[in-house]
Amino acid sequence: MNRMMKAISLNAKIVVILALLLSGVHLFVKKAAAAEFNLPLNTNVKGVLTKNITSNTYTVELNKAGRFFLNVTSYVDSDTYIRLLDDENDVVFDDYTSGSSESPAKYTNWVDLEPGKYFVEIYNKYDWDENIGNYTLKATFTAANNNEVEQNNGTVNAQPLKFNQAVTGFLSWNDEVDFYKVTLPKAGRFHIDLNTYIDSNTYIKLLDNNNETVFDHYTEGSSKNPAKYYNWVDLEPGDxxxxxxxKYDWDDNTGKYILKTSFTPANNNEKESNNGTIEAQALPFSQTVTGFLSWNDTIDYYKFTLPKSGKVTFNSVSYVDETTFFQLINSQNDELLSDYVEGSSKNPAKYSKTIELKKGTYFFKVYNKYDWDDNTGKYTLKITSPVVLAPLTVDKVSDKSTVIKGKTAKNQEVIVKASGKTYKKKANSVGAFSINIPKQKAGTKIEVSAKNKYGTKKVSITVLDKTPPKTPTIKKATVTYVEGKGEKASTIYVYKGSKLVGKATVGKKGTFKAKISKQKKGSKLVVYAKDKAGNKSGSKTVKVK
Incomplete structure (x- = not known):
């Protein structure tokens, strides 16, 4: 009975085994567990794959961000599989190389990584018997030496970027984007200078505070042939x-870059927003306004009122790259003028246009007609008209004058600036004015102005020299020259009767020596001086000795 039961039990086991084999289930002898090792940098490490050891794992610690290199020499017959994982078991790369014990495979790979723990796995992927053998691996590392502050992977945690200070950044397998925050205190030109060692494409984008794209560019280079990228854009104040x-999460678009920015303020004094007729900036006559067209402000409106019909002149100096458009419309939105100039920040364009206008309100528009990125920059604008300013004429003033006289509008205040002092007085009921001042030196510049609500009319006059030089003194008069002293820079004239016999210029020391045609002793000569203004001194009669 016992023998019968044992036979039945044995037969049952055989049936179970046969059933498992027929169903496709393979039975193997349990293999050794995968071995784990530390992988020191710059050290050759030997390993082996066998029928029982099908995988070896090596731990690598990176203390800095940088480029990790892995070199494997494999004597494994047929295929050696090589995998790199991060500390969350995400696959950085999974590759293989083919060789044999007689013709070993040479495998090299690199990847840009952030600091952390990584695992290199050498393994027999399909447990094939022929994928066994020895191998040697060596890991090396080059630090990026980046000084960017992580995490800076979005606008919320963007790293503040100071002007004129370079930052070294690093894109890697596990950090594919860096954000930097730039704050512009004024409107102006923002410059970007990028040197990139990234293989192969570096993408650079600028966003405004509303996440609208200002530009989105790329440049191509490599760690051996770094790319240089430069760009600028005109912007309003803000973040x-x-x-x-x-951009595409490609493994080879990683590496080190050096970023530097700078800023040139426009120093514009226009008042924003002035982007339409409703909010147009009032522009007084004869006053210069500095405006600025930018990526986010492509149009400026100015408003002026002409009190009576007459000529109006529009003057502009444009540093806009490359085309500046102008338009003049009346209060009914009728276009009266449409024009443009071409220039640049290095070669500014000059524009001047005079047009006859009727009494009324007008709007002058400066704008980027097609919203092109390069039609931005600084400009100046000045509107003048002879019909709006106070009339002003000034009489001549000499170095003997003690009064400034002239004509202007009735009861108009007149301002005189002379030698650092200011004098004011109102004209009378017919517009005549007379302002007392101290005597001024010849050549002094005097500014006379009259200001009304439309602007200031200015007249500049130069004090005339009406004071004659002193009569020259004679030291010696010979048959061939006359020698003496006189007013510096004046001209000495020597006459015999009505005939000019010689002349000379008085030197810096106040002396002169005038050569004359040969005279007889005892002859009488008349000597006088004349200054540059034509004033003539008294005459001196001398006898030739």
Whole structure:
């Protein structure tokens, strides 16, 4: 009975085994567990794959961000599989190389990584018997030495970027984007200078505070042939975000870059917003306004009122790159003028246009007609008209004058500036004015102005020299020259009767020596001086000795 039961039990086991085999289930002898090792940098490490050891794992610690290199020499017959994982078991790369014990495979790979723990796995992927053998691996590392502050992967945690200070950034397998925050205190030109060692494409984007794209560009280079990228854009004040990124998550778009920005303020004094007729900035006559067209402000409106019909002149100096458009419309939105100039920040364009206008209100528009990125920059604008300013004429003033006289509008205040002092007085009921001042030196510049609600009319006059030089003194008069002293820079004339016999210029020391045609002793000569203004001194009669 016992023998019968044992036979039945044995037969049952055989049946179970046969059933498992027929169903496709393979039975193997349990293999050894995968071995784990530390992988020191710059050290050759030997390993082996066998039928029982099908995988070896090596731990690598990176203390800094940088480029990790892995070199494997494999004597494994047929295929050696090589995998790199991060500390969350995400696969960085999974590759293989083919060789044999007689013709070993040489495998090299690199990847840009952030600091952390990583695992290199050498393994027999399909447990094939022929994928066994020895191998040697060596890991090396080059630090990026970046000084960007992580995490800076979005606008919320963007790293503040100071002007004129370079930052070294790094894009890697596990950090594909860097954000930098830039704050512009004024309107002006923002410059971006990028040197990139990234293989192969570096993408750079600028966003405004509403996440609208100002530009989105890329440049191509490598760690051996770094790319240089430069760009500028005219912007209004505010916060902006520079994004350096790996656009398509490609493994080879990683590496080090050096980013530097700078800023040139426009120093514009226009008043924003002035983007339409409703909010147009009032522009007084004869006053210069500095305006600025930018990526986010492509139009400026100015408003002026002409009190009576007459000529109006529009003057502009434009540093806009490259085309500046102008338009003049009346209060009914009828276009009266449409024009443009071409120039640049290095070669500014000058524009001047005079047009006859009727009494009324007008709007002058300066704008980027097609919203092109390069039609931005600084400009100046001045509107003048002879019909709106107070009339002003000034009489001549000499170095003997003690009064400034002239004509202007009735009861108009007149301002005189002379030798650092200011004198004011109102004209009378017919517009005549007379303002007392001290005597001024010849050549002094005097500014006379009259200001009304439309602007200031200015007249500049130069004090005339009406004071004759002193009569020259004679030291010696010979048959061939006359020698003496006189007013510096004046001209000495020597006459015999009505005939000019010689002349000379008085030198810096106040002396002269005038050569004359040969005279007889005892002859009488008349000597006088004349200054540059034509004033003539008294005469001196001398006898030739």
């Amino acid at each position: 902006y975000y520079l994004e350096v990124y790996n």
